[in-house]
Amino acid sequence: xxxxxxxxxxxxxxxxxxxxxxxxxxxxxxxxxxxxxxxxxxxxxxxxxxxxxxxxxxxxxxxxxxxxxxxxxxxxxxxxxxxxxxxxxxxxxxxxxxxxxxxxxxxxxxxxxxxxxxxxxxxxxxxxxxxxxxxxxxxxxxxxxxxxxxxxxxxxxxxxxxxxxxxxxxxxxxxxxxxxxxxxxxxxxxxxxxxxxxxxxxxxxxxxxxxxxxxxxxxxxxxxxxxxxxxxxxxxxxxxxxxxxxxxxxxxxxxxxxxxxxxxxxxxxxxxxxxxxxxxxxxxxxxxxxxxxxxxxxxxxxxxxxxxxxxxxxxxxxxxxxxxxxxxxxxxxxxxxxxxxxxxxxxxxxxxxxxxxxxxxxxxxxxxxxxxxxxxxxxxxxxxxxxxxxxxxxxxxxxxxxxxxxxxxxxxxxxxxxxxxxxxxxxxxxxxxxx
Numbered sequence: 457x458x459x460x461x462x463x464x465x466x467x468x469x470x471x472x473x474x475x476x477x478x479x480x481x482x483x484x485x486x487x488x489x490x491x492x493x494x495x496x497x498x499x500x501x502x503x504x505x506x507x508x509x510x511x512x513x514x515x516x517x518x519x520x521x522x523x524x525x526x527x528x529x530x531x532x533x534x535x536x537x538x539x540x541x542x543x544x545x546x547x548x549x550x551x552x553x554x555x556x557x558x559x560x561x562x563x564x565x566x567x568x569x570x571x572x573x574x575x576x577x578x579x580x581x582x583x584x585x586x587x588x589x590x591x592x593x594x595x596x597x598x599x600x601x602x603x604x605x606x607x608x609x610x611x612x613x614x615x616x617x618x619x620x621x622x623x624x625x626x627x628x629x630x631x632x633x634x635x636x637x638x639x640x641x642x643x644x645x646x647x648x649x650x651x652x653x654x655x656x657x658x659x660x661x662x663x664x665x666x667x668x669x670x671x672x673x674x675x676x677x678x679x680x681x682x683x684x685x686x687x688x689x690x691x692x693x694x695x696x697x698x699x700x701x702x703x704x705x706x707x708x709x710x711x712x713x714x715x716x717x718x719x720x721x722x723x724x725x726x727x728x729x730x731x732x733x734x735x736x737x738x739x740x741x742x743x744x745x746x747x748x749x750x751x752x753x754x755x756x757x758x759x760x761x762x763x764x765x766x767x768x769x770x771x772x773x774x775x776x777x778x779x780x781x782x783x784x785x786x787x788x789x790x791x792x793x794x795x796x797x798x799x800x801x802x803x804x805x806x807x808x809x810x811x812x813x814x815x816x817x818x819x820x821x822x823x824x825x826x827x828x829x830x831x832x833x834x835x836x837x838x839x840x841x842x843x844x845x846x847x848x849x850x851x852x853x854x855x856x857x858x859x860x861x862x863x864x865x866x867x868x869x870x871x872x873x874x875x876x877x878x879x880x881x882x883x884x885x886x887x888x889x890x891x
Contacts, residue, residue: 466773469562473768474709474779477568478702479592481622483584483613484599485606486576489629489686491525493599494571496686497695498531500543503686512545513573526580528587529573530781532558532769534565539700559771569699570781571597578609582837582844588616589839590721592736594705595675596624602634602683605645615820618655623675623705625682626650627695632685643681650679654820662694672701708738708779716740716748718784718802719842726785729765731793733802734783735842740804741777742766742784749806750786753795754887758806762787799843812850813840814882819875831872838883847883854879 482490495509496502503509513531534542542564544555555561562568572591574584588596596617600606617624626646631639647659657679660671671680680698684691721735733750742748744763751758765785766773776782784802819830830849838847852871855878873879 466775469771470768470773470775470777470780471709472565473562473568473781474777475704476566477570477779478699478704479570479572479594479706480699480702481572481574481588481591481593481596481617482599483574483588483596483617484576484627485601485609485613486524486578488576488599488601488610490576490599491573492686493597493627493629493684493695494531494573496692497541497571497699498533498543499545500541501545502689505687509686524577525573525575526577526583527575528583528591530591531571531573532561533569533571533699534561535567535569535696535700536564537566539567539697541696541700557771558769562769562771567700569702576609576613581609581612584613585616585839586844588620588622589844590719590736590842592706592708593617593620593622595702596622597627598624599627599629600642600646602628602631602639602642605642606649610646611649614649615654619818619820623679624650624657625675625680625698627691628681628683630685631683631690632688639683646681655679662698665694665697668694668697668701672698673703675702706779709777711739711778712741714739714778716742716802716804718742718748718782720750720796720798720800720802721842723796723798725793729785731786731788731796732765732783733786733796733800735781735802737776737778737780737782738841739778741775742804744774746804748786749803750788750796751800751803751806752809756809756811758803759788759792759795761792761802799845811887812882812884814880816855816878816880819873819877819879829872829874835886838885846886848886850882850884852879852881 482494484490491510491513492503495512499512536542542561544552546552572587574587598614600610614624650657650659657677660678660680662680662682671678682691682694684695717739719735719738720733724732726732744766746763748761748763749758750761763784764787766776767783768776768780832849832852834849835846838845852873854873857876
């Protein structure tokens with residue numbers, strides 16, 4: 457799709473993709489029905505109970521065969537002026553005419569929601585953490601299979617969202633085949649998790665449209681619970697209504713006047729085009745043909761380049777602004793292409809880099825990690841926005857107990873922390889030697 461070059465249409469399109477675009481993570485334990493829910497919301501088609509809905513959005517063959525998501529994927533959902541969803545498929549299951557790409561959905565929509573489908577299996581927890589960290593997530597839909605009690609992975613996903621300051625919405629799935637007493641037991645268990653000191657929020661059950669108006673602006677203190685079925689359609693309209701009414705939490709448009717900063721999340725080498733990077737515009741604005749600096753490289757320096765193409769939601773544009781998710785085509789030499797990697801930034805001006813940083817952190821509690829002891833020289837994977845990098849802990853300064861002194865014994869040694877602690881920690885990035 458081509459947006460009118462340099463005109464009002466292009467400016468409106470970029471502004472819409474920044475100011476009226478909410479990003480929502482869809483998380484929960486494996487087999488909770490995350491991909492099926494996204495497929496039902498996007499296409500407008502109910503599931504057949506055997507994976508019809510998820511087959512509409514899954515890309516990789518191994519995911520279709522196993523039914524399990526192992527990668528990060530984002531799906532654009534549009535709503536019109538009346539908050540009605542713009543479905544990509546007609547009732548007979550075929551693609552709607554004129555709605556073939558995300559750009560078509562974005563052009564027709566008054567507001568937009570990106571649903572980020574994240575993995576539920578414990579094996580892919582690091583992938584899920586990276587998706588939440590790098591996705592500029594504003595809300596989390598935590599899916600719980602109504603037929604089973606919440607698992608330790610459900611607790612992990614809730615704790616990660618709360619630790620990142622992301623409001624959560626609980627969605628109980630597969631209620632069409634769940635006995636009443638089991639459904640009540642699951643609700644009671646998830647309510648106990650939400651009311652626990654680690655989360656400390658109130659539960660509100662959403663059963664009708666009026667309930668949406670009560671919770672939509674109070675998600676910092678209230679956690680709504682919606683019961684749904686992708687097979688019968690129960691609760692799907694309530695999910696749509698809640699998603700379309702979610703207020704924007706991240707105000708990146710307020711950073712348009714800052715120096716340009718683009719966070720590189722993926723790198724592609726496209727035949728006939730060259731190096732293309734995809735990611736998020738964290739600040740500033742950029743126009744086609746502008747000179748930029750890509751880096752830092754392993755030696756801390758930046759590569760000078762020029763923008764030769766831009767895309768937002770598969771649409772060609774001539775400018776991008778803070779708050780846009782975009783792809784940039786870069787002019788690079790053969791040797792420079794080898795240096796490009798995920799986690800880099802595209803900047804208007806090069807900056808001084810550092811291989812160490814200090815952060816105030818809370819060590820989460822959770823099943824299977826309560827015995828973890830962290831001390832200087834401990835090595836771990838650090839997720840900071842789009843950066844995923846191994847680092848070593850240099851120093852630790854214990855601040856106190858994150859949960860108000862509930863059963864946590866601070867170590868006599870000020871350099872040791874365990875789950876439940878708050879501490880100021882200095883990290884040193886680990887890196888390969890520059891050849």
